[in-house]
Amino acid sequence: MxxxxxxxxxxxxxxxxxxxxxxxxxxxxxxxxxxxxxxxxxxxxxxxxxxxxxxxxxxxxxxxxxxxxxxxxxxxxxxxxxxxxxxxxxxxxxxxxxxxxxxxxxxxxxxxxxxxxxxxxxxxxxxxxxxxxxxxxxxxxxxxxxxxxxxxxxxxxxxxxxxxxxxxxxxxxxxxxxxxxxxxxxxxxxxxxxxxxxxGGADWDDRLVEHLAGRFAAEHPDVSGPLDDKQTEQQLRRDAEDLKKTLSARTRHTVRVMHEGRVAKVELTREEMEELTRDLLDRTxxxxxxxxxxxxxxxxxxxxxxxxxxxxxxxxxxxxxxxxxxxxxxxxxxxxxxxxxxxxxxxxxxxxxxxxxxxxxxxxxxxxxxxxxxxxxxxxxxxxxxxxxASRSFGVVATDRDTRRSYVAHLVHANDPLPADVTERFATLEDDQSGVDVEVMEQAGSVESEEIADNNLIGRGLLKIPRGKPAGWPIEVAFALDSSGLLHVTARELETGERLELRIQIGGMSEEEVAGSRSALARVHVS
Structure with a gap:
């Protein structure tokens, strides 16, 4: 096979x-x-x-x-x-x-x-x-x-x-x-x-596109900028990628930038390209x-x-x-x-x-x-x-009962060994609360932060709570991050007898949408 x-x-x-x-x-x-x-x-x-x-x-x-x-x-x-x-x-x-x-x-x-x-x-x-x-x-x-x-x-x-x-x-x-x-x-x-x-390399290309367009504009200030025209911009992007590759083998190269009937010959050395993109390499x-x-x-x-x-x-x-x-x-x-x-x-x-x-x-x-x-x-x-x-930290939005401040409680942390299975208990805030909005968050920046703005919402679901329960009623959230980095989240209400479980959909497309797309796009010819 x-x-x-x-x-x-x-x-x-x-x-x-x-x-x-x-x-x-x-x-x-x-x-x-x-x-x-x-x-x-x-x-x-x-x-x-x-x-x-x-x-x-x-x-x-x-x-x-x-x-x-x-x-x-x-x-x-x-x-x-x-x-x-x-x-x-x-x-x-x-x-x-x-x-x-x-x-x-x-x-x-x-x-x-x-x-x-x-x-x-x-x-x-x-x-x-x-x-x-x-x-x-x-x-x-x-x-x-x-x-x-x-x-x-x-x-x-x-x-x-x-x-x-x-x-x-x-x-x-x-x-x-x-x-x-x-x-x-x-x-x-x-x-x-x-x-x-x-x-990535595309950012090096973008930097070269800006340079080529700027050199053209300086030479021909009486016409519109090359990036104002989508066709010229696309040609510049191709030229920039070719320029980057060429300067990996040669020490200098000349590009002809053409726009609105005008031409600008732009010569660039490898050293100049490295200077233009130094901050990108610094980031890596x-x-x-x-x-x-x-x-x-x-x-x-x-x-x-x-x-x-x-x-x-x-x-x-x-x-x-x-x-x-x-x-x-x-x-x-x-x-x-x-x-x-x-x-x-x-x-x-x-x-x-x-x-x-x-x-x-x-x-x-x-x-x-x-x-x-x-x-x-x-x-x-x-x-x-x-x-x-784990490539990043994952958690849920929680709220402090005393201060009512919302924050991200991380259950899995960046570079934790996989697979990871973590379960943590939380509680309701109000008497007779009918449900809990479970919001699954993923670290967005380079370091873990409990600030909501420093994380991305990647999934959510509503967990129903039986009527008549007092504030502080316990619920349980379980994270299972498998060896492929795929996350499965389960939220449960812990009342004896009835157990309510919720599978939270991670990502944009539901399973039904995936099946529908597979069927619809199968009719499109791809060459």
């Missing part, structure tokens, strides 16, 4: 499988490229184009093209196209369908069972939205896996038998995170993680330092390898700065493809273990034989453990 790993990226995505000798391999798309731009062009209500052609179309019809949708996952930020609203989950589902269909054309096998990766710093709502996007695309999502863990799996396979401590620096197109991981006897344990899901270094300090507080006082992941980590300034700051020579470990390959390996191993656990030894044996696994490889896979931590 074929299983696949998908790196669903902000700017580029890719899909990988396990070949006949047990090695991960990226499956190229119909355009014969390893990665597919995460761009969706709504050509008509019934035809959607994904990838390079969609990216090209952004210059001509920018209002019908959506990019960087990953930054909106877990948030209710719909896009209206041809009179229909599309959620971030639905738009991401189109990208997933493109990847799956291209893989089918390459292998001849239908893509069904997948592991989709997410940034380590993604919270419960974003992870839940990613899983739902996969289901809308018609896929069976085995698991949602943190990108640094996927990269560590790839690293461990490429460097077998090494026990080491790894700092993964993952600078993708739209997100950034750092994670300290230990590899011991093939087992993987996440020590701690930190990051910013609104910081600050987060990296914070991660190293957290790891030290947990008993990991250093690391053996610094692994760079994500396409934007290829910028020379990244390795130079990290080497200077940390004193360790960084390794570029297949930065564009390592995550998808690791996800494919994880999908394979997890499926193999589940088959053995379910007593389906024959199917597990067939799977291992098809991949050409040795007896030692099978033993290692069946025994491998992966331990991870």
């Amino acid at each position: 074929a299983v696949h790993g998908i790196d669903l990226g902000t700017t580029y995505s890719c899909i990988a499988g396990v070949d006949e000798v047990g090695r991960p391999a990226v499956l190229r798309n119909q355009e014969d490229a390893d990665t597919t731009p995460s761009v969706v062009f709504f050509e008509t209500p019934d035809n959607v184009v994904v990838g390079a052609t969609a990216k090209d179309s952004a210059v001509i019809e920018p209002d019908l093209v959506v990019s960087r949708i990953k930054r909106d996952m877990g948030h209710e930020v719909p896009r209206t196209m041809h009179g229909r609203e599309y959620t971030p989950e639905e738009i991401s589902a189109f990208v997933l369908r493109k990847l799956a269909e291209d893989a089918r054309l390459v292998t001849g096998e239908t893509v069904q069972d997948v592991v989709i990766t997410v940034p380590a710093y993604f919270g419960a709502a974003e992870r839940d939205a990613t899983r739902k996007a996969g289901r809308i695309a018609g896929l069976n999502v085995i698991d949602v896996l943190s990108e640094p863990i996927a990269a560590a799996i790839t690293y461990g396979v490429l460097n077998p038998g090494q026990d080491c401590r790894i700092l993964v620096y993952d600078l993708g197109g739209g997100t950034f995170d750092t994670t300290v991981i230990t590899l011991r006897g093939g087992d993987i344990e996440v020590v701690c993680t930190d990051g910013d899901h609104e910081l 270094v600050e987060i990296t330092r914070r991660t190293v300090e957290t790891a030290r507080s947990k008993g990991v006082d250093g690391f053996d390898h610094l692994v760079l992941v994500g396409g934007s980590a290829k910028m020379p300034a990244v390795a130079e700065r990290l080497h200077k700051e940390l004193g360790v020579a960084p390794r570029l470990q297949d930065p564009d493809l390592a995550v998808a390959k690791g996800a494919a390996l994880y999908a394979f191993e997890e499926t193999y273990r589940r088959l053995l656990g379910a007593g389906e030894d024959d199917r597990a044996e067939e799977m291992a034989s098809r991949a050409g696994l040795s007896t030692e490889q099978r033993r290692r896979i069946s025994g491998r453990t992966i331990k991870t931590v």
Whole structure:
């Protein structure tokens, strides 16, 4: 049975499988490229184009093209196209369908069972939205896996038998995170993680766009600014991305900025680009330092390898700065493809273990034989453990009975080991209170805070209380955060006899909406 790993990226995505000798391999798309731009062009209500052609179309019809949708996952930020609203989950589902269909054309096998990766710093709502996007695309999502863990799996396979401590620096197109991981006897344990899901290579592109537009405006002050025209802006964004990539290999490059019949030749050196974006790199270094300090507080006082992941980590300034700051020579470990390959390996191993656990030894044996696994490889896979931590703190809104001040009572804290099961008791405020509004909150900033404004509301529900109960009547809230970072919340009223339980919906789309979207979007052609 074929299983696949998908790196669903902000700017580029890719899909990988396990070949006949047990090695991960990226499956190229119909355009014969390893990665597919995460761009969706709504050509008509019934035809959607994904990838390079969609990216090209952004210059001509920018209002019908959506990019960087990953930054909106877990948030209710719909896009209206041809009179229909599309959620971030639905738009991401189109990208997933493109990847799956291209893989089918390459292998001849239908893509069904997948592991989709997410940034380590993604919270419960974003992870839940990613899983739902996969289901809308018609896929069976085995698991949602943190990108640094996927990269560590790839690293461990490429460097077998090494026990080491790894700092993964993952600078993708739209997100950034750092994670300290230990590899011991093939087992993987996440020590701690930190990051910013609104910081990535796209921000370097934005800075270059502003620079190019500013240079044009200075040279041609008598015409409108390039960013006032959507088509010119889209062309500038393409030019900026190409400029960033070019300056990773060359020391200077010239861009022709064209707008309203005028042309400005803008030359930029690598040093000038690094100066323009220095504060962005500074932010990644600050987060990296914070991660190293957290790891030290947990008993990991250093690391053996610094692994760079994500396409934007290829910028020379990244390795130079990290080497200077940390004193360790960084390794570029297949930065564009390592995550998808690791996800494919994880999908394979997890499926193999589940088959053995379910007593389906024959199917597990067939799977291992098809991949050409040795007896030692099978033993290692069946025994491998992966331990991870919470990316953020989670809690509920509580109110002090004396001061009536509302605050966030955190039940799970950032970098707590997963899975985590925490139960805490609260109480009603008023006599004869008919219900309690349970509001589930997630840490929004870089540090935990009990201030409501420093947290995001990710779920809520009403728990009914029997009539006639006095103030201070006990209720119980239980948080279960699984190893994938998906949160399940249960609230109970504790009166003897009748037990009222409430499952709180985390994320924007309900299960019914997901099923409806899967059915409706199946009729849309994706190419």
